Amino acid sequence: MTGDVLSLNQATIKKADLREAVRVCAEVGFGGIGLWRDRVAEVGTAEAARIVRAAGLTATSLCRGGFFTSTDADERAAALADNRAAIDETAALGAGTLVLVAGGLPSGGRDLPAARRAVREALDALAPYAQARGVRLAIEPLHPMFCADRAVVSTLRQALDLAEPFPPEVVGVCVDTYHVWWDPDLDAQIARANGRIACLQLADWSLPLCADPLLSRGHLGTGYIQLAEIAAAAYGPGGYRGATEVEIFRQDVWDAPARDTARRVYESLTEICVRARAPVTIR
DSSP: OSSSBBBEEEGGGGGGGGGHHHHHHHHHHEEEEEEHHHHHHHHOOOHHHHHHHHOOOOEEEEEEEOOOOOOOOHHHHHHHHHHHHHHHHHHHHHOEEOOOOOOOOTTTOOOOOHHHHHHHHHHHHHHHHHHHHHEEEEEEOOOGGGTTTHHOOOOOOOOHHHHTTTTTTTTTEEEEEHTTTTTTTTHHHHHHTTTTTTEEEEEOSSOOOOGGGGGEEOOOTTSSSHHHHHHHHHHHHTOSSSEEEEOOOOHHHHSHHHHHHHHHHHHHOOOOOOHHOOOOOOO
């Protein structure tokens, strides 16, 4: 289980390998680390789990599964097989939560309703497998600008609609502030999500955006998102109890020394969680 800890998602210090990322997180004071499958694969799942435990950290999530929207039968079967492997890795790491990015429209495709149905069908296939292994699937809505190529699930409402047929402990949602902050329905959907939030990730929306919107996340407090208010809503009475991760994709952040980035993130995240009265462990 993840526990109510501060966590640094591994993508924020992308150039650090797993050992360095774990060491930096522990030295700075984080209680958890959000892991990525490619970095875990470099050392192997069992060794990655050992490294994280030996540092006194918790694996708070694994990124990522998903990409369910191909119209090719062989590609759909391969995606399901890969997601089952990701579920097994999540269980072996003790992370508890596998973050899912739905996938965008198939190449040349325009049938958005069909793509969203494909996501639902994949959840139907994967949920029993995840439940049997004690893994929670977390559907992450992405900002609408990624609808064509990365995620046909764009709002928290859509993610919750997909999760609703399943037990909350099996299928939940990932709330990533960078992707959902703009949504006028956000407060109502966070309130609706009681028991369904499986992962909370923070990053800011800073201007100017980078040429690649994927790499446009900013350090906490540098942009336009009411981060403490969103965290407070998520952690409200009867709400989310789990790790608070920071996940930043930005080239200048990746180019900075990993420890400097981790220290800056820890300090800004601590401030936000204090303001939000978030029930997290601050070392």
